[in-house]
Amino acid sequence: MLYFLLSKFLTDSGTSVMTISESDSFEIQDEDQLDHWLTTPSEALIRFMGTLRGNLLILGAGGKMGPTLAARAQFAAAKAQADLRVIAASRFSDNRSKQWLNANGVQTETVDLLDRKSIEQLPDADNVIFLVGSKFGTSANPSQTWMANTIVPANALERYPNARFVALSTGNVYPFSPTESGGSCVTDPVGPIGEYAQAALGRERVFQHYSVANETKTVLVRLNYAVDLRYGVLVDIATKVQAGTPIDLTCGYLNCIWQGDANDIIIRSLELADSPPRLINLTGEDTLSVRRIAEDFGQRLNRKVTFVGEESSNALLSNASETSRLLGSPNTSIDTILQQTANWVTREGRLLNKPTHFEVRDGVF
Numbered sequence: 001m002l003y004f005l006l007s008k009f010l011t012d013s014g015t016s017v018m019t020i021s022e023s024d025s026f027e028i029q030d031e032d033q034l035d036h037w038l039t040t041p042s043e044a045l046i047r048f049m050g051t052l053r054g055n056l057l058i059l060g061a062g063g064k065m066g067p068t069l070a071a072r073a074q075f076a077a078a079k080a081q082a083d084l085r086v087i088a089a090s091r092f093s094d095n096r097s098k099q100w101l102n103a104n105g106v107q108t109e110t111v112d113l114l115d116r117k118s119i120e121q122l123p124d125a126d127n128v129i130f131l132v133g134s135k136f137g138t139s140a141n142p143s144q145t146w147m148a149n150t151i152v153p154a155n156a157l158e159r160y161p162n163a164r165f166v167a168l169s170t171g172n173v174y175p176f177s178p179t180e181s182g183g184s185c186v187t188d189p190v191g192p193i194g195e196y197a198q199a200a201l202g203r204e205r206v207f208q209h210y211s212v213a214n215e216t217k218t219v220l221v222r223l224n225y226a227v228d229l230r231y232g233v234l235v236d237i238a239t240k241v242q243a244g245t246p247i248d249l250t251c252g253y254l255n256c257i258w259q260g261d262a263n264d265i266i267i268r269s270l271e272l273a274d275s276p277p278r279l280i281n282l283t284g285e286d287t288l289s290v291r292r293i294a295e296d297f298g299q300r301l302n303r304k305v306t307f308v309g310e311e312s313s314n315a316l317l318s319n320a321s322e323t324s325r326l327l328g329s330p331n332t333s334i335d336t337i338l339q340q341t342a343n344w345v346t347r348e349g350r351l352l353n354k355p356t357h358f359e360v361r362d363g364v365f
């Protein structure tokens with residue numbers, strides 16, 4: 001798989017599986033166009049929303065993925081003429097997310113999910129997508145990470161024992177795998193490195209406990225790097241290349257998936273929910289070389305690229321081929337994402353300034 005990707009970059013970089021407008025030359029110009037791209041549902045999602053019964057509640061909707069996931073679900077429900085409400089709940093510490101959701105017709109509920117009394121006030125729902133998590137700042141405040149990743153799930157599962165859940169987890173629950181291996185599968189043993197990853201595994205364990213105890217149908221989604229143009233591992237590399245900052249190669253390989261594709265698959269994975277929970281990996285189909293990505297950006301941005309360190313023999317990699325078999329492959333090619341990312345960085349499009357710290361190998365965030 002690794003060699004496939006490298007050869008694809010070297011010989012076939014002008015070919016994409018599918019682009020946003022059937023045209024490789026289309027360039028995202030502003031955030032409205034970007035949000036349109038991120039929130040336009042697939043035909044499969046529209047069909048799926050037409051089958052849903054009861055409200056769809058998205059918990060932790062105020063972060064990087066939640067707003068466009070909720071709007072995508074809302075637009076799919078509208079196209080399917082589905083008789084349900086999409087409700088986005090979060091603390092909304094960034095009020096811009098709440099305003100954007102409301103402007104896109106999504107009902108919002110402001111709630112601290114650590115406060116059990118407030119959770120009781122949330123509307124009933126038959127379907128819950130659980131996005132709450134905490135990663136960055138773990139070394140400074142580990143108890144906050146554990147509260148968000150373990151106590152919040154317990155509160156949500158006690159409030160909605162009869163709902164179907166999709167709960168986001170992370171590929172960080174795996175140990176590193178050899179770079180030529182194609183990545184960890186859900187049948188492989190876990191081996192979280194560092195306290196964030198341990199707390200993320202704790203989140204899975206809480207879901208497993210309640211799913212069995214209350215027969216709450218659940219799917220746990222181990223995601224590796226969703227990418228948007230405003231944040232994500234590719235924009236991290238692109239901005240470094242543009243600034244002339246050396247690229248650290250010690251974490252030399254990774255997987256990523258376009259956030260629109262990730263959100264589409266996350267919503268549709270509700271159909272896999274089961275008790276005990278179903279586990280799936282979610283990421284792109286290729287093992288990507290950080291060196292190749294940086295060199296590609298160097299060409300697109302007309303910058304000389306410098307590197308520090310050398311590729312290790314292993315990296316944090318996941319294998320999502322089983323998920324592709326069950327729910328379809330991601331639609332957006334890596335070439336399209338690279339092209340749009342380079343264009344966005346050149347245009348100085350807005351960035352969230354939330355770096356992924358993809359270089360980290362000791363699990364300290």
Ligand SMILES: NC(=O)c1ccc[n+]([C@@H]2O[C@H](COP(=O)([O-])OP(=O)(O)OC[C@H]3O[C@@H](n4cnc5c(N)ncnc54)[C@H](OP(=O)(O)O)[C@@H]3O)[C@@H](O)[C@H]2O)c1
Binds near residue numbers: 132223
């Ligand atoms: N994005 C990725 O590439 C990626 C990769 C692997 C795994 N994941 C997983 O996918 C999930 C969603 O990703 P994301 O990037 O959107 O995460 P995120 O930006 O951290 O968003 C999660 C949101 O949860 C909300 N939250 C936290 N504590 C809460 C509480 N007590 N009550 C109510 N809301 C609370 C926060 O929103 P407020 O500001 O509104 O409080 C936070 O922004 C995360 O759980 C993460 O572990 C993401």
